[in-house]
Amino acid sequence: MHIPDGLMDPTVWVIGFVVAVPILFIAFRRLGRETDEDRMPFMAVLAAGIFVAQMLNFPVAGGTTGHLIGAALAVVLVGPAAAMAVLTVVIVIQSLFFGDGGITALGLNLLNMAVVAPLVSSLVYGASKRNLKASIFAASWLSVFLAAFATAIELSASFLISGGSYGITPFIALPAMLGYNAVIGVGEGIITVGIWAFISQVAPEIAKARNEEVAQ
Amino acid sequence: MKRGPAVYLAAIAVVFAILLPLYYVFSYGRNDSLERTIEQGNGAHGNSTYNAPFSYGGSYLGSLAFGILGMVLVFVVFYALLLVMRKRRMRGE
Numbered sequence A: 001m002h003i004p005d006g007l008m009d010p011t012v013w014v015i016g017f018v019v020a021v022p023i024l025f026i027a028f029r030r031l032g033r034e035t036d037e038d039r040m041p042f043m044a045v046l047a048a049g050i051f052v053a054q055m056l057n058f059p060v061a062g063g064t065t066g067h068l069i070g071a072a073l074a075v076v077l078v079g080p081a082a083a084m085a086v087l088t089v090v091i092v093i094q095s096l097f098f099g100d101g102g103i104t105a106l107g108l109n110l111l112n113m114a115v116v117a118p119l120v121s122s123l124v125y126g127a128s129k130r131n132l133k134a135s136i137f138a139a140s141w142l143s144v145f146l147a148a149f150a151t152a153i154e155l156s157a158s159f160l161i162s163g164g165s166y167g168i169t170p171f172i173a174l175p176a177m178l179g180y181n182a183v184i185g186v187g188e189g190i191i192t193v194g195i196w197a198f199i200s201q202v203a204p205e206i207a208k209a210r211n212e213e214v215a216q
Numbered sequence B: 001m002k003r004g005p006a007v008y009l010a011a012i013a014v015v016f017a018i019l020l021p022l023y024y025v026f027s028y029g030r031n032d033s034l035e036r037t038i039e040q041g042n043g044a045h046g047n048s049t050y051n052a053p054f055s056y057g058g059s060y061l062g063s064l065a066f067g068i069l070g071m072v073l074v075f076v077v078f079y080a081l082l083l084v085m086r087k088r089r090m091r092g093e
Helices: A010-034 A037-055 A071-078 A080-098 A106-127 A132-162 A170-202 A204-215 B005-026 B033-040 B060-092
Strands: none
Touching: A010 A080, A010 A106, A010 A132, A010 B060, A037 A071, A037 A080, A037 B005, A037 B060, A071 A080, A071 A106, A071 A132, A071 A170, A071 A204, A080 A106, A080 B060, A106 A132, A132 A170, A132 B033, A170 A204, A170 B033, B005 B060
16 A cells, blocks of 8 residues: 555645654654653564565455555554554655655655554544454454545545546545455454454563553 | 564564465565556556665565565664653653
């Protein structure tokens, strides 16, 4: 879901930076105030793990592939502000060092995957605690679906603003992005619940500490 | 964390090395959701003015090496950021 250079209208990618950067600045400040020293290595390992997981595309319907975003996983394990910071570092390194996602599109990629996806995950995960696995699955699925929705809106806006020179017509962008990512979201949900269950088994203190934070 | 971060990073690298062949069998060369949407909508795909120093590689060993490089890079950058933020907080207290 990494947007390349040259696809979006300049007005749209500038708006991406204008919206994403202040929100991420707040997230980093909050993380700086709240981070417990003992959890720092785990957060950095989580960021490294999400980078690797995003490289492993899995097949979905019709010859299309998708990959884990990892926003819900990060929210469940380290909280929303840390999740935003984790995904910011992953996305910036992917773009600057590996050419995965454009430089001009960096603001939009950050907005979709480091702002929208963690915020949605946090809202859904925080709202329902009766069935933890179902709540994590729902948070994962919705984070992918709404990040894809944001991407489709950006593609459509680019198309309409530029008169068709950039972006994709909404009649194709919306159904295609939402259709593919409705399926990819299921993969995200299964992987996230699986990793969460594994970590709860091997390092129950991490899951317990996070559950106590959410309960407060 | 019960063990040092290097142990967990090594474990992630092992899992990555095991899963990477599946990626090459089932997903390599296939478009993701956005690429597929661009294809369907005949979207413009301009060239980037910026050339990244690395790529994800086009072979198992290349992808493994670049994946591990990226993993270490992300770990170091994020940990360094956390240390800087902690130092700033301690100075402020």
